[in-house]
Amino acid sequence: MDLNSGLILQMRGIVKDFPGTRALDSVDFDVRAGEVHGLIGENGAGKSTLMNVLAGRLGEYKGRIVFNGRRVTIKTPHQARDMGIAVIYQELRVLRNLTIAENIMLGEERAMPWTRRIDRSYIRQEASRVLEHLGFDLDPERKVEGLSTARQCLVEIAAAVRRKARLFVFDEPTASLGSEDVDRLFEVISELKSKGLGVVYISHRLAELPRVADRVTVLRDGRKVGTKDVAQCPIPEMSRMMLGHTLSEIFPEKTNKPGRCILKVDGLTRPGKFSDISFELREGEVLGIAGLVGSGRTEIGRAIFGADKARGLVELGGKAFFSRLPNKCCSRGVGMVQENRKTESNITGRTMAENLNISILERLAGRLGFQSPRRLNDRARRMIELMKIDPPRPKRQIQKLSGGNQQKVVVGRWLAAEPKVLIFDEPTQGIDIGTKAQMYRLIVKLASEGCGIILISSELIEVAKLSDRILIVRNGRLVGEMPGPIDDVDMLFEQCVAKRKLNG
Amino acid sequence: MDKRIEKSPVRKQSFLSFQILQKATVLFLLVGLGLFASLRSPTFFTWANLVDNLLTNAAVLGIVAIGMTFVMVAGGFDLSVGSMTVVCMVVLVIAMDFLSPYGAIVAIGGAILLTALVGTALGAINGMLVSYVGVNPFVVTLSTMLVFRGLALILTGGGQSIQVADLALRDRFTELVFDKQFPIFGLQHQVSMPIVIFLIVFCVGIYLLKFTRFGHYLYAMGGNEEATWLAGVSTHRLKAATYAVCGLTCAFAAAIILANTTSAEASSRMGMELEVIASVIVGGTPLGGGSGGLVSTLIGLMLLRLIVNLMTQFEIGAEYRPVVTGLIIMVVVIIDVLAKKRSQK
Numbered sequence: 001m002d003l004n005s006g007l008i009l010q011m012r013g014i015v016k017d018f019p020g021t022r023a024l025d026s027v028d029f030d031v032r033a034g035e036v037h038g039l040i041g042e043n044g045a046g047k048s049t050l051m052n053v054l055a056g057r058l059g060e061y062k063g064r065i066v067f068n069g070r071r072v073t074i075k076t077p078h079q080a081r082d083m084g085i086a087v088i089y090q091e092l093r094v095l096r097n098l099t100i101a102e103n104i105m106l107g108e109e110r111a112m113p114w115t116r117r118i119d120r121s122y123i124r125q126e127a128s129r130v131l132e133h134l135g136f137d138l139d140p141e142r143k144v145e146g147l148s149t150a151r152q153c154l155v156e157i158a159a160a161v162r163r164k165a166r167l168f169v170f171d172e173p174t175a176s177l178g179s180e181d182v183d184r185l186f187e188v189i190s191e192l193k194s195k196g197l198g199v200v201y202i203s204h205r206l207a208e209l210p211r212v213a214d215r216v217t218v219l220r221d222g223r224k225v226g227t228k229d230v231a232q233c234p235i236p237e238m239s240r241m242m243l244g245h246t247l248s249e250i251f252p253e254k255t256n257k258p259g260r261c262i263l264k265v266d267g268l269t270r271p272g273k274f275s276d277i278s279f280e281l282r283e284g285e286v287l288g289i290a291g292l293v294g295s296g297r298t299e300i301g302r303a304i305f306g307a308d309k310a311r312g313l314v315e316l317g318g319k320a321f322f323s324r325l326p327n328k329c330c331s332r333g334v335g336m337v338q339e340n341r342k343t344e345s346n347i348t349g350r351t352m353a354e355n356l357n358i359s360i361l362e363r364l365a366g367r368l369g370f371q372s373p374r375r376l377n378d379r380a381r382r383m384i385e386l387m388k389i390d391p392p393r394p395k396r397q398i399q400k401l402s403g404g405n406q407q408k409v410v411v412g413r414w415l416a417a418e419p420k421v422l423i424f425d426e427p428t429q430g431i432d433i434g435t436k437a438q439m440y441r442l443i444v445k446l447a448s449e450g451c452g453i454i455l456i457s458s459e460l461i462e463v464a465k466l467s468d469r470i471l472i473v474r475n476g477r478l479v480g481e482m483p484g485p486i487d488d489v490d491m492l493f494e495q496c497v498a499k500r501k502l503n504g
Numbered sequence: 505m506d507k508r509i510e511k512s513p514v515r516k517q518s519f520l521s522f523q524i525l526q527k528a529t530v531l532f533l534l535v536g537l538g539l540f541a542s543l544r545s546p547t548f549f550t551w552a553n554l555v556d557n558l559l560t561n562a563a564v565l566g567i568v569a570i571g572m573t574f575v576m577v578a579g580g581f582d583l584s585v586g587s588m589t590v591v592c593m594v595v596l597v598i599a600m601d602f603l604s605p606y607g608a609i610v611a612i613g614g615a616i617l618l619t620a621l622v623g624t625a626l627g628a629i630n631g632m633l634v635s636y637v638g639v640n641p642f643v644v645t646l647s648t649m650l651v652f653r654g655l656a657l658i659l660t661g662g663g664q665s666i667q668v669a670d671l672a673l674r675d676r677f678t679e680l681v682f683d684k685q686f687p688i689f690g691l692q693h694q695v696s697m698p699i700v701i702f703l704i705v706f707c708v709g710i711y712l713l714k715f716t717r718f719g720h721y722l723y724a725m726g727g728n729e730e731a732t733w734l735a736g737v738s739t740h741r742l743k744a745a746t747y748a749v750c751g752l753t754c755a756f757a758a759a760i761i762l763a764n765t766t767s768a769e770a771s772s773r774m775g776m777e778l779e780v781i782a783s784v785i786v787g788g789t790p791l792g793g794g795s796g797g798l799v800s801t802l803i804g805l806m807l808l809r810l811i812v813n814l815m816t817q818f819e820i821g822a823e824y825r826p827v828v829t830g831l832i833i834m835v836v837v838i839i840d841v842l843a844k845k846r847s848q849k
Contacts, residue, residue: 307733330737338734343730345735347724349726354720357720358736361717361721362717369717369718370715
C-alpha cells in the first residue's frame with residue numbers, strides 16, 4: 001500500500017472537449033487505497049467520459065493525473081493498462097473462443113526455450129494460481145463461450161489481478177446481472193478492497209451504493225457536484241445532487257386526452273424475443289412500456305414498426321396492416337425514434353438538414369423528382385426553430401452536434417412526417433437534463449394534438465410520469481397493466497423484476 | 505450550448521483548414537500539373553491534345569466512373585464493370601449482325617437499345633445479390649466479374665475477336681458514335697461524339713445525384729444504411745438500382761469502345777474496374793460512401809488521365825505509369841485518412 005498518502009489515484013481539473021460540447025469541466029476525483037468510490041450521475045453527466053480519460057481511450061485531455069504517487073499522462077489504453085488501471089466495461093472484453101486460462105494470460109504468454117513453442121503449462125499454472133488466490137471457482141481449461149455474464153466478469157477481474165492492477169473501474173456492472181450474481185460481485189469487490197486495491201464503481205442504481213461504496217462522487221453536466229461519505233448521504237440526497245432539481249420541475253403537466261383506438265396489436269409474437277403481445281393504443285394517448293433490458297420491450301416496438309419480422313396482427317386505424325416495413329410504416333404515418341442514436345438514427349457524415357428531411361423527401365419531390373435545395377433548406381430551418389436545435393446551422397454535420405441536439409434532429413425527422421403513431425425507444429438516452437425536459441413537453445404536446453405515442457424507456461420514472469397507461473413486460477410477455485401517471489417508481493420497478501429473482 | 509462551443513475555437517479552426525486541404529489537394533495537383541505541362545511542352549495546351557486526345561480518351565472511363573460513383577456513394581462498389589463492358593460489346597456486335605438487314609439506323613438504334621437493357625440487367629443481377637440476398641459487394645462482383653467475362657468468352661466462341669460482318673454498317677456505326685464531330689466552338693474546335701455522350705450522361709448523373717430523392721437517399725445510405733432504412737426509405741431497391749445504373753453506363757461505354765476499335769474481344773478491358781474505382785476514390789468519394797460525387801469523380805479521373813497524357817508528352821516509358829498512378833492514389837487516400845482521424849478526436 002502507498003505509505004505517503006494512501007491515495008492511489010488523484011485526478012485534478014480534468015477537462016475534455018468534444019466537438020460542440022465540453023464533456024468534462026475541470027473535474028477532481030480521487031481514490032484511496034482499499035476504498036470503493038462510487039461515481040454516479042445521469043446519462044451524459046460525464047461518468048463514462050471521466051473513466052475513459054483514465055483508461056486512455058480518449059487521447060488528449062487537460063488536467064493532472066497522479067497515479068500511485070507519480071504524475072502521469074495517459075494517452076493510450078496501453079499506458080493505462082501498464083500502469084495498473086483495469087476497467088471492466090459493461091460489454092465485457094473477454095475472447096469467447098479462448099479458454100479462461102488463455103483469457104487471463106492474454107498478452108503474457110511465454111515461449112518454450114529453443115523450440116519457441118507457446119508454453120501451455122505456464123498459462124495453465126499461472127491462471128490457476130490467480131484463480132485460487134482470488135478464490136474464484138472457475139475451471140481454467142473451460143472455454144469462455146457459454147459462461148454467464150457474471151462469470152465472464154470474474155475472468156476479467158482475474159486477468160487484471162494477474163497483471164497487478166492497482167485500480168479497478170467497474171462501469172455499471174450490475175446492469176445485466178441477476179440478484180445472486182450481484183451479491184457475488186459485491187463480495188469480490190470487497191475482497192479487492194481488503195487487498196488494499198482501489199475500486200471505482202459506476203452505477204445509476206443508487207440503492208446499490210450503500211451496500212458497496214465508501215464514498216460517492218456525483219457528476220452533473222460534466223461538472224462535479226460533490227463528494228460525500230456514503231454513510232452520510234442518504235439516497236434522496238444523492239438523487240437531488242444528480243438531478244439538480246426536483247422531478248416535478250422537469251415533467252410537464254399532462255394535457256392530453258385519449259380518444260378513439262388508432263393502433264391495435266393482437267397476438268404479436270417473435271420467437272425467442274416476445275410472445276402473444278396484445279394491446280390497443282388510442283389517439284392522444286401515451287402508452288408506456290416498462291421492462292428491464294432484454295425483456296423484449298425494444299423488440300416489440302421494432303416489430304410494430306416493421307424493423308423486425310413478427311407474427312400476429314397489427315391494425316392501424318381499424319385496418320389490418322400486413323407486411324409492415326419501415327418504409328411502409330413511414331408512408332402510413334407510423335414512426336419510431338430508435339434506441340441507438342449512432343447506429344440506427346444518425347446518418348453520419350451528412351448534414352442536419354438532410355437528416356431532418358430524410359423521411360419526408362417523398363412528399364417534397366417536384367416534377368421529375370426534383371428536390372429544390374431551397375425548399376429543403378426552408379423545411380430544415382423551420383424544424384430547427386421548432387425543436388430549438390442549437391447551433392441553428394442546417395449545414396452542420398450531424399455527428400458534430402451534442403447528443404441532445406442529435407436526438408432533437410431524430411425526433412424532428414419524425415415530427416416533419418406528421419405521424420399518427422410515434423414510438424419512442426429510449427428517447428432521453430445520453431442527453432442533458434434541459435433537453436430531457438423539452439423531450440417530455442414535446443411528448444405530451446404531440447399526444448394532446450392527437451398522436452398516439454408508445455413510450456419505451458429504461459428510465460422508469462419517465463414511463464411512470466408521462467404515461468396514461470403502463471404495460472409491464474417481463475421475459476417477453478405482457479404481465480400487467482396499470483393506469484398512469486404514477487408516482488411510485490419503486491413499485492413499477494418491483495413489477496418489472498418480480499419474477500427475475502426466481503430465475504436467478 | 506453555444507457558450508461551450510466557443511470554449512474550444514482552436515481545434516475547430518485547425519480541423520476546418522485540414523479538411524479544405526484534403527479536398528483541395530487533388531484540384532491543386534490537377535491545376536499544378538496542367539500549368540507545369542503547358543509551360544514545358546508547346547503541344548500540351550492545344551485543342552488537339554486536350555480535347556481530341558485527353559478528353560476523348562477519358563470519355564469511356566468517365567462514363568463508367570459515373571455509374572461507379574452512384575454505387576460507391578451508396579457505400580458499395582463494383583468489380584465487374586470491365587466484364588460487363590465486354591459482354592455489352594459482344595452483344596452489340598451480335599445484335600447489329602442480327603439487325604443489319606433492316607437498315608443501318610434500325611440496326612444501330614436497336615442494337616444500342618438492346619445493349620443498354622443487357623447492361624442494366626447485368627448490373628441489376630449484381631444489385632439484387634448485394635441488396636436482397638445481402639452478400640458482400642466485393643464477393644458478389646468478384647464472382648460476377650468472372651462469370652460475365654466467361655459469358656463473353658462463350659459468346660465469342662472461345663475468345664476470338666469478333667466484328668460486325670457488314671462493312672458499311674460497321675463504318676456507319678464508327679462514324680456515328682465515335683467520329684462524329686460537333687462544331688460547338690467553331691470548325692477549328694470541334695467536340696467529338698464520345699465527349700458529348702459523356703457530358704450528357706454526366707449532366708443526367710448530376711441531376712439524379714444532387715437534385716432528386718434518389719440521390720439524397722444514396723448519400724444517406726452511404727452515411728448510415730441502417731438508419732436510412734429505419735427512417736422509412738426502401739434502401740434495398742435503391743441499392744440494387746445503383747448497380748443497374750452502373751451496368752447501364754457500361755453499355756454506353758461499350759458502344760464508344762466498339763465504335764473506336766470496331767472489334768470486340770472477350771479478353772479486353774481487364775483491369776478497367778480498378779482504374780475506374782481509382783478515379784472515384786482519388787476524386788474524393790470514399791470506400792463506404794456518404795460523400796463525394798460526380799464533380800469529384802470528374803476531377804479524379806482528369807488527374808489520372810492527365811498523368812498518363814503527360815507521360816506520353818514527355819516520353820516517359822509506359823512502365824512507370826502504374827507506379828505513378830499507385831502513388832497518387834496512396835497520397836490522396838493517406839490525406840483522407842489523416843483528415844478523418846483529426847475530425848474524430
